[in-house]
Amino acid sequence: MAAAATARLGAVAACILLALLATPAAGILDPVDFLALQAVRRSLDDMPGSSFFDGWDFTADPCGFPGVFCDGTRVSALALGDPRAGSPGLTGRLDPALGRLSALTELSLVPGRVQGDLPATLASCTGLRFLAVSKNLISGGIPDGLGALSSLRTLDLSFNQISGAIPPSLASLPSLTNLILCHNQLSGGIPTFPDSSPLLRLDLKHNALSGAVPATLPSQLQYLSLQSNHLTGRVDAVLPRLTRLNFLDLSMNQLDGPIPSSVFALPLSVLQLQRNFFAGPVQPSSDVAIPVVDLSYNRFWGQVSPLLAGVGQLYLNNNRFTGDVPARLVQELVGSGGLQLLYLQHNFLTGIEISPSSSLPSGVSLCLMYNCMVPPVYAPCPIKAGSQNTRPADQCPEWRG
Numbered sequence: 001m002a003a004a005a006t007a008r009l010g011a012v013a014a015c016i017l018l019a020l021l022a023t024p025a026a027g028i029l030d031p032v033d034f035l036a037l038q039a040v041r042r043s044l045d046d047m048p049g050s051s052f053f054d055g056w057d058f059t060a061d062p063c064g065f066p067g068v069f070c071d072g073t074r075v076s077a078l079a080l081g082d083p084r085a086g087s088p089g090l091t092g093r094l095d096p097a098l099g100r101l102s103a104l105t106e107l108s109l110v111p112g113r114v115q116g117d118l119p120a121t122l123a124s125c126t127g128l129r130f131l132a133v134s135k136n137l138i139s140g141g142i143p144d145g146l147g148a149l150s151s152l153r154t155l156d157l158s159f160n161q162i163s164g165a166i167p168p169s170l171a172s173l174p175s176l177t178n179l180i181l182c183h184n185q186l187s188g189g190i191p192t193f194p195d196s197s198p199l200l201r202l203d204l205k206h207n208a209l210s211g212a213v214p215a216t217l218p219s220q221l222q223y224l225s226l227q228s229n230h231l232t233g234r235v236d237a238v239l240p241r242l243t244r245l246n247f248l249d250l251s252m253n254q255l256d257g258p259i260p261s262s263v264f265a266l267p268l269s270v271l272q273l274q275r276n277f278f279a280g281p282v283q284p285s286s287d288v289a290i291p292v293v294d295l296s297y298n299r300f301w302g303q304v305s306p307l308l309a310g311v312g313q314l315y316l317n318n319n320r321f322t323g324d325v326p327a328r329l330v331q332e333l334v335g336s337g338g339l340q341l342l343y344l345q346h347n348f349l350t351g352i353e354i355s356p357s358s359s360l361p362s363g364v365s366l367c368l369m370y371n372c373m374v375p376p377v378y379a380p381c382p383i384k385a386g387s388q389n390t391r392p393a394d395q396c397p398e399w400r401g
Helices: 002-022 031-044 096-100 122-123 146-150 169-170 261-265 325-336
Strands: 045-046 068-071 074-080 091-092 106-109 113-117 130-132 138-139 154-156 161-164 178-180 183-189 202-204 210-213 223-225 230-232 245-249 254-257 270-272 275-279 292-294 300-303 313-315 320-325 342-343 348-352 365-367
Touching: 031 045, 031 074, 031 096, 074 113, 096 122, 146 169, 320 325
Parallel strands: 074 106, 091 113, 106 130, 113 138, 130 154, 138 161, 154 178, 161 183, 178 202, 183 210, 202 223, 210 230, 223 245, 230 254, 245 270, 254 275, 270 292, 275 300, 292 313, 300 320, 313 342, 320 348, 342 365
Antiparallel strands: 045 091, 068 074
16 A cells, blocks of 8 residues: 555656656746846836836746746846836836846836946847837947847937937848937937838937938938937938938928928928028929928028918918918918918018908917018917017018008
C-alpha cells in the first residue's frame, strides 16, 4: 500500500513538473527586464493626487502592473502614468535602464513633471515603434541613436524643453509616419527628407528653427506645421509637390516670395500663412473651398479674388490689396452663405457694394477699417484693428471718396 501511494505521488509530481517545463514563461519575467523596471520605479514618483505606482508591488508578477504589457517573459510596452485625462502625472527622471528592455515596442509617458535628458540608451530598443513623452520637462538634445530605430513609426517629444538640432538621421527612418517635436527649443535647420519617406505628419511649430523649408519634403505628407520659427526663403517650389496636404501652417516666420495658385486647390481644412513676408497677387485658379484661410500680415497686393467666396473664414487684413471688394464675397457674407468671417482691414480697398441699411446676419463678422473708403456699414472689428475708420488720403492717391 505504501509503495503504491508513493508511486501515485511520484506520478503526480512528474505531471506537475512536465506542466511547468512545458510553460516555463508563465508568470516569470526575464530577470533583466525585472531589474530594469525596478530602476524605472526608483527614478520616478507619483505627483500629488496620482496613484499610478500603488500597483507596482515587486512581490507580484510585474506583467500585471499598471502600464506594463508583456509578451511572454519580456516587457513589450510601457505606459508610464495614469492615462485618464486630467489625472496628475509623474515626477523624476527617465532612467537609462529603459534601454535594457530590449523587446520594448511602445513607450509612453503621460503629461507631468518628468525632467532630465531623454535616455540615449533607448537606441538599444531596436524594435521600438512608438515613443511619446510629450508635455513634461524633458531637456537636453534628441539622442542621435534614435535615428537608427528602423521600426519607429511615431516620435512625439512635443511640449518639453528639448534643445539643439534635429538629428538628420531621423529624416531617413524608413517607417516614420509621425514626427511631432513642437513646443520645444530646437534650433538649426529642418533636415532634408527623402521623397520615399512614409512621413504623414510633420509638426515642428514653436521652436527656434532657421533656414529654408526643405525642397524635398515627402510628397505624401498630409499635415505640415512650421509655425513660429525663424524660417526664411521661398516656398513656391516646395508646396506644389505636396498634393495630399490637408493642414498647412507656415505662419509667424520670415518666409517670402509668391504663393502658387495650386495651394488653393489642395484638400486643406486650414491654410495659415499669416505674419510672413509673402508678396504678389493671390490668384486661385478655381473656386476655393478651404474652411479657414489666413493670409493676414503679409505683402500681398492686387485685387481680392472672387474665387475666395467659398472660404468659411477669410483673413486678408494687413496687406496691400486694392480695388473693390468682389460682389461674390458680399453675397456670401450678407446672404448667410458659407463665408462667416471676412477681415479686410488695413489694406487699400476703395469700395464695396453693400447697402448702408444692411444688417449682417448673426454670427457673421466683417471688418473694413483703415482702407481707402468710408466703411458703409458698422461692424465690430478686433481691437488690434485700431480706431481709424479710413486710411489717410495721402496714402490713397487713386481714391476719389
